Amino acid sequence: MRCLLASMDGMSSAAFRSLCFEYGADGATTEMIGAAGVARAKRRRAPVMEALLTRRPEEGELAAQLLGSDPEILARAAARLEALNRFDLIEINMGCPARVAIRSGNGAALLREPEKCGAILRAVCGAVSLPVRLKLRLGWDDAHITAPEIARMAEDAGARAVILHGRTKLQMYSGEVNLEAMRRVREAVSIPLYANGAVVRAGDAARFARAVGADGVCIGRAALKSPWIFDDIRRLERGEKVAQRDAAERVGALLRFAERLCAQKPERFAIQEMRKYSQWFLEGLTGADALFERVKAAQTLDEYRGLHECFLNGLARANDLYVHPERVHSAPLDTR
Ligand SMILES: Cc1cc2nc3c(=O)[nH]c(=O)nc-3n(C[C@H](O)[C@H](O)[C@H](O)COP(=O)(O)O)c2cc1C
Numbered sequence: 205m206r207c208l209l210a211s212m213d214g215m216s217s218a219a220f221r222s223l224c225f226e227y228g229a230d231g232a233t234t235e236m237i238g239a240a241g242v243a244r245a246k247r248r249r250a251p252v253m254e255a256l257l258t259r260r261p262e263e264g265e266l267a268a269q270l271l272g273s274d275p276e277i278l279a280r281a282a283a284r285l286e287a288l289n290r291f292d293l294i295e296i297n298m299g300c301p302a303r304v305a306i307r308s309g310n311g312a313a314l315l316r317e318p319e320k321c322g323a324i325l326r327a328v329c330g331a332v333s334l335p336v337r338l339k340l341r342l343g344w345d346d347a348h349i350t351a352p353e354i355a356r357m358a359e360d361a362g363a364r365a366v367i368l369h370g371r372t373k374l375q376m377y378s379g380e381v382n383l384e385a386m387r388r389v390r391e392a393v394s395i396p397l398y399a400n401g402a403v404v405r406a407g408d409a410a411r412f413a414r415a416v417g418a419d420g421v422c423i424g425r426a427a428l429k430s431p432w433i434f435d436d437i438r439r440l441e442r443g444e445k446v447a448q449r450d451a452a453e454r455v456g457a458l459l460r461f462a463e464r465l466c467a468q469k470p471e472r473f474a475i476q477e478m479r480k481y482s483q484w485f486l487e488g489l490t491g492a493d494a495l496f497e498r499v500k501a502a503q504t505l506d507e508y509r510g511l512h513e514c515f516l517n518g519l520a521r522a523n524d525l526y527v528h529p530e531r532v533h534s535a536p537l538d539t540r
Pocket residue numbers: 210211212213214215235236269297299300339369377400401402403422423424425426
């Protein structure tokens with residue numbers, strides 16, 4: 205079963221993706237990229253666009269995700285991305301429920317216009333030789349489940365895979381995924397289908413894929429707290445238990461992540477962004493609350509690193525000082 209990291213705006217940076225690849229993700233997608241911005245001919249790209257288009261050496265199969273609704277602009281943008289020679293796939297976003305996307309007719313707004321979706325998919329598939337993948341939701345609401353029809357159009361247009369978020373636009377990010385409707389999409393296409401939206405723990409992945417009849421899963425939010433979820437899924441597939449990630453491993457992952465994020469954007473912003481990951485990766489560990497308080501004030505990579513190293517040293521000292529009661533009782537008496 206293949207396990208992909210989902211596209212997450214503001215989160216799935218090259219730095220974060222590289223961590224997920226190190227933990228065994230089979231593929232990942234960039235944050236969404238506005239097609240109009242890519243299609244516009246500019247000799248020099250803005251730093252924000254440059255960051256979105258970054259690919260790190262640790263990364264495996266990487267899709268570039270485009271957001272837009274004009275077939276011609278999307279096709280031109282896809283061709284430009286292909287010309288960068290940096291991505292393995294082009295992914296089209298037909299799922300974003302954010303107001304700003306919907307207002308412009310992008311993302312999930314397209315689910316109300318299957319014919320337009322068909323035109324977009326034909327235009328993009330015709331413009332590139334890279335494989336094209338579609339990321340979509342079930343439909344606008346429960347009364348309008350258009351994903352089976354749109355996925356079928358994608359396959360007919362030449363798309364090579366579909367990532368299906370099992371919720372409607374109206375559900376946004378909560379509520380149960382609709383397995384029955386997901387299975388209808390499965391039946392509508394024979395290209396690979398990745399199920400998305402119901403993996404909270406590693407143990408959910410195989411169950412979810414089986415329930416949908418999917419070829420794999422695509423994981424978003426769960427990876428933000430546990431990028432090692434990809435490795436845990438592999439362990440479960442081999443019949444092993446999920447690994448206990450100790451403080452040293454979690455801090456190691458955070459520091460690699462922080463170094464890479466600092467290479468991608470100004471240090472101060474990168475470190476501000478890392479604060480939430482410290483909380484997510486270290487949640488529940490002894491002494492972590494005190495660390496979170498201090499990390500709030502960190503401005504530089506050195507400060508961030510120093511605080512986490514102190515945290516680890518503190519844990520090590522606490523372990524040295526701690527004498528297990530059994531050891532006290534069984535210790536030989538000093539009779540000298
Ligand atoms: C913060 C955030 C940003 C997201 N940005 C995107 C995006 O840019 N493109 C996209 O296709 N989906 C985006 N999504 C949706 C996720 O890719 C995924 O479909 C959704 O979170 C459900 O999967 P999950 O339950 O595994 O998180 C975003 C989700 C979150 C939480």
